[in-house]
Amino acid sequence: MLPGDGSETRNEYTMRICGTDPDLYQLSNYLYDDYDVDGDHHLDKHDYEAFHLKMDSNGKPFTRIFTQNCVLGKLG
Numbered sequence: 001m002l003p004g005d006g007s008e009t010r011n012e013y014t015m016r017i018c019g020t021d022p023d024l025y026q027l028s029n030y031l032y033d034d035y036d037v038d039g040d041h042h043l044d045k046h047d048y049e050a051f052h053l054k055m056d057s058n059g060k061p062f063t064r065i066f067t068q069n070c071v072l073g074k075l076g
Contacts, residue, residue, distance in 0.1 A: 007044040 010032050017028035035043055037050040 007042040009042060013043060 010029070013032050014025060014028040017031075018025050032043065035047055035051050037047045037054070
């Protein structure tokens with residue numbers, strides 16, 4: 001996808017994760033598959049929202065917002 005288009009390809013995701021620690025390559029692919037809820041091979045807001053609805057049983061939005069911002073690189 002294009003930079004700044006709001007979605008992330010597997011390559012973009014794994015390159016960013018492995019940029020901090022190459023040993024995380026296998027884990028980054030596993031997480032990508034888990035986050036790509038609709039299976040379209042692009043992570044976007046819709047995927048993170050669906051993933052967090054599935055995982056966030058207490059319904060508090062902070063967990064979803066914080067994790068989405070971390071994964072999309074919007075923090076720090």
